[in-house]
Amino acid sequence: MPFDPVAYAIPVFVALIVGELLWVRASGQRQRYEWRDTGISLAFGLGSTVIGAITGGLTAGMLVWIHQQSPLSIGWAWWAWPLCFVLDDLAYYWFHRTAHRVRWFWASHVNHHSSQHYNLSTALRQSWTGFIALGFVFRWPLAAVGFEPGMILVCAGFNLIYQFWIHTEVVDRMPRWFEAVMNTPSHHRVHHAVNARYLDRNYAGTFIVWDKLFGTFTPEDNEDRIHYGIVRQLGSFNLLHAVFHEWIGIARDVWQAPWRHKFSYMWREPGWSHDGSRETSDMIRERWSRRENPEG
């Protein structure tokens, strides 16, 4: 890849994390960071760049191949850039929604969610196993309709960079017009929450409009204190456990399940079980609303 915007953004990421650390320390909120948690998150980020360097050629090669087969070719026209960015963000929305609703994809994406903290270092908690999870297929349609593979990858890079700054509790709310259109710290806090009514909401990358369009938007309610992480918290600072726990869980379930249910443990939603012994996020939400409104 000739130009990788993420590489140039790394010094900015580091500077902003330093800034947030000093800010929360000065305001006395010493629960906002945890040094081992930050270590795990940053190790995830570092490892994912190494793995990205190895698999990046393959991912780009597949986009080039699809682009060559396509009868359409948009080229490098200036107007293609904003269009590509918006459509790539739409593709990201569907990738991300699938990453939460199909366990095979979740096994990789869970890496991003397994911290009980929500700060700028959490943003760098990027999966190591995204390639195995096949997340890259969601960008294929862009190459198929004629966008240049290089353009798609640069747009994807800028999308990732945008999502960095929203991982913070330091920013409460942005101006109303901004909150209406863009993904913000407030919207994305909801996405990282384990509170029942916030589960599987706000999948947006850059533009929150996709969630509003496809019915997955929930605004942050200041009454409800947010708890971050995953439904079954890791409770461990072991990096390898954090990377692979859900893949191991899939392997165990597929091994133990009756034959006709084996495949379901890979493609059904996280928490699905053939005997109803576990809870999906929909079941958790339903249980919660029954408790809140016993009448209904």
Next chain:
Amino acid sequence: MDSELLLLGGSLVAVLLLVGMTWLLGFRQQARLDSPAEAAELVRLAPGGFEPVEVAMDLEGKAAIARDRDGRLLVLVPHGNRFVARPLPADCSPAYKDGKLQVSCEGHPVTLDLGAAAGDWTAADSAVN
């Protein structure tokens, strides 16, 4: 290739510096519960749901134990400066030792100082169902 190695080396140094800075700034405190109400809130988030009928908090807020209507027990164990909710298996019975409640099963050993007002959290009492 050289620029990639430089990027990797630089990033590694940055990671070590950031983690060191987090440690130096004191982001390494023990988790602490403010109130039994906070403990109950965290207990309810446990996987599968847990509706506590009784919650006891360690005197210093370092951990908590809860019981539901069916007599099942759940402990909140500290993990860094956050808590993790862990339901105790039916065959796990906490025991008092030197005036403190000790839970030694489930891979999360935890000791709770419940003070003078300590209820009975040992197995005999929890078998109310």
